[in-house]
Amino acid sequence: MGSRVKWAALAAGVVVICAAAFGIKSLVASTPDTGAVAAIDTFAEAWSRQDAATAARYTTAPQQASDALAQTFQAMNAKAVDVTVEKPVEYSDGTASFYLKTTWHFDKDRSFTSTSSGTARHLSAGWRVTWEPSVVYPGMPAGGNLREIRTEATPAPIVRSRSGKTFMYLQPVNEIVLDPAQTRDLPASARSLADSISPIAPLVTAAVINQKLAASQGKPITAVTLRNSDMEVLTTDPGRVPGVTVRKTGMLVMADRRLSSPLEPGLTNYWQAIRDATAGWQVQLVGPGLAPQRLEGEQGPAGPNVQTTIDQGVQLTLGDAAVEVGQPATIVALDANTGGILGMAQNSYAVDRGIGIDAAYPVGTTLDPVFAAVDRIAHDGQQNADAALDRLGLGVQFSIPGASAPSVGQPGAATIDFRPQNATMSMSNMAALGVALARSASGTRSSVAPFVIQGVPTKISGGELGDLDPALTTPVWQAMTTTAKTGDASDLTKAAGLRALVGTNGPEGPGWFVGVQGGKVIVIYTEGPKSGTAALQVAQKYFTIR
Template sequence: MKIWVKRATTAACAAVTCAVMVSSCGFAGSSDTGAAATIDAFAAALSRQDAGGAATFTTAPGQAGDSLTTTLKQMSAQRVDVDVENPVEYSDGTATFSVTTTWNWDKGRVYESTSGGTARKLSSGWKVTWDPAILHAGLTAGGTLREIRTDAKPAPTVRSRSGRAFMVAQPVNEIVLDPTRTADLNASVRALAGVIAPIAPMITGQVIREKLDATPGKAITAVGLRDSDMQVLAGDPRRVPGVTVNRSDQLVMADRRLSSPLEDGLTNYWQAIRDATAGWQVEMLGPGAAPRKLAGEQGPPGPDVPTTVDQGVQLTLGDAAVEVGQPATILTLDAQTGAILGMAQNSFAIDSGVDIDRPYPVGTTLNPVFDAIGRAAGPQHERGEQLLDRLGLGVQFTVPGASVPTPDRPGIATIDFRPGQSMISMTNMAAFGVAMARSAAGQTSSVPPFVLKNVPTKVSGGDLGGLDPAVVRPVLQAMTSTAATGDASDLTRAPGLRALVGTNGPEGPGWFVGLQGGQVVVIYTEGPKSGTAALQVAQKYFTIK
């Protein structure tokens, strides 16, 4: 015999046999303490994603808490709706119910499942009989649910201007050391450094220790290795206490000889495409079983990313950047279009955090420019600012695929006509160089730098546009003079060179901007004698290009 708790009445009790009346009428109608109340409380806690709270209403709080915690974490839903239907108490101290669980995520993603469960009346009151199948029909002991992102295959490829693969998605193995999972951290650091030494000799024990010290108590990624790298290690890193290997697809250089500061910006753009085309999937996991897909959607793969990068130029830039033992970054562009052909920097510049967007002191480098603008604008300050903008010096550029803007590094040029007070980014200097090259070739307007084909650069804080001959003519003359008889006159193998060179004092930074062979070359260096260092990098580039 069964009694529907929410509808039970005294009259109903009177209608049953006397033997059953005692056991059933004692709780019929007492929904605040009966099975329905417990089941509803369990469902309400689960709807709040309170795993511990829901587990207290079960017959096995420990097991239930672990299972619910794992599933709620893996499902990572914005909202969970748990609706109980047909709760029924029986005279033998048991009850049954159905439950519909609806998982809700952003972008209208929803997954709904219906399952059933039971409850028992114990000495401590009614409890939901713990069974993972309450969460989803067919879920067994030790099983959980999870929602995962899916990405269409094949992944987009970042291509050079010739159409060759420049960056590709490949499996990368991140070697992670967690200091909380080893009893002897120093021993683990030494052992890990030894294991990865054949492929990553620069990641020494000291380097690993510095990474750990920078984030006390937190896991760090010692190095990321491709599958082929893993074959030449001096052992299995997983055998080192505290070390795990996380494998995932990442965007890496197709040619391992290449590296570039452009990688971050290109990866961000590539990732945005992946995010826009990403799908999703709900899976059921069980011990010893392959994940079972329950629901999900996946759109088509995103398009490849065409860039203006020249792989040959990029390789040459990398060789030039390592010419000096201080921070050095070199950028080249097509002199007529502003297309970025490549960018490279040495390890010292990487350690210093030099990037394409950050403003740096320009020192004496642009004195000929400021002088020319001062003469052309006279006392008209607004006219002077307009002339600066049109040269690309007074505006802010956001270059998709190259810029990685952050709130504390807006990349805005600061122009002050007082010596040593002006600051610009490498992007600004690049735009200036292109403006000069275009003017020398008879063009009358400036254009912004760019690296992604058919994706425009955002210009803010002013406008590019027509170039004033009264400004560009004396500046081109100064650039010619600097290359012929000035600071850049010792450079060889650079026929037709026009350049400006300058520093911000003995400690730098130093700049070089040159027009040669249809290219604009911008070099930024830091440290003592940085002007000389910039010229050394330039000479190396002209020698090997």
């Protein structure tokens, strides 16, 4: 859709009527363009290219015009602009008049068209468009501009737990932003900001702020995001610190402030996709001291709420269990029958490591009983073994809407070559395995993918789930029973009926725990020295407080 300028044309053979009494002559006669035509044409062409500086040079007030046009071009953010000059008329007193029909083109085939009028004058430097803000849009005040904005459907969707309670919702927040370019003494600003927010965010120290600044390479950083209620706790205004601004916005946050979960990014991404799909648009006329005036736009209905499988009580318990150890620990719980994720939590060490549900990690000895069972049934070679592993959820890759967070490249895929020391699995693989074994033991001999949003299926790649052979699952289930009764998990208390797989990838880990108990599947992943013991500590904490 190229930008262009059009002159309204008259049919051939138009008779030009001289009106000397009025001092008027038409600019659209068959004679060559005059200086007024050229100036207006150049002004319109530059506008169509969104070249504020060039357009402004052909006005009577270049600096004012440049500022005003640049402001509108930036605020409209149009893909293209079509400008049509209509009814240009030159007068014998050295003035001219014209109309501009301007069409702004945006994404998704949206457009806004307006018609404005203007005049031109012949000055010593030549013909120039008389600068008035109304040339851009009728009635535009000095200092005003047009803008195109996104509008949001209301009310915003709510992320609900399995019981229907609000789990996450949109709330006003305050982003505390420090811009290195806006302070003369950056270290002093970092210290002052840390002191200001310490009553509510004591962990965001000057050292933490300086680390963020170093990583940003001179760009503004968000030191912390605070709810309105948090701001009321502060004794000093962080916005008074040199270089700091408080930017008000909205954010999807936990309804229960005690909760935090690595599921938050995935749920937020899904929620944001709904917001994006239901967003509208609006072109407004704005000016100093004036309420924005709507000129054009469209807004559809609000999107649906997000119904999840999360159990808020389970989520709280998982959070308490994850902080039991002083090394990276992540724990996820699933419904043993449906595969619905009931909650997921991790401690700060795991957060710092960026451990997620998608990434694949070494399993070490954890799956030895599984590999042994697969070996026994794989009479026809590697292909049957691969199919058996796929059906257990181990040889496939999951992308779980609401749980899988976008990352650079693809998430780590499971790899298996029947040498346990080389096998890697994601937490979602291990979760699918636990659910498959639990379903098989209960008589439902088919596997299902983990999921967290009701009615939204998980994408499976690299293989297929399906029917489970008792010859495969029964020996594994028996091994899990032995592990819980007399093996590595036998010291766990308050875990009646537990079946478990426990293992490590050597002294430095990682360590795994995959347990089935009380209608739930529990998967724990830990890293660091004695990570197998750490996984059992987290499990014991879970069973003690659940």
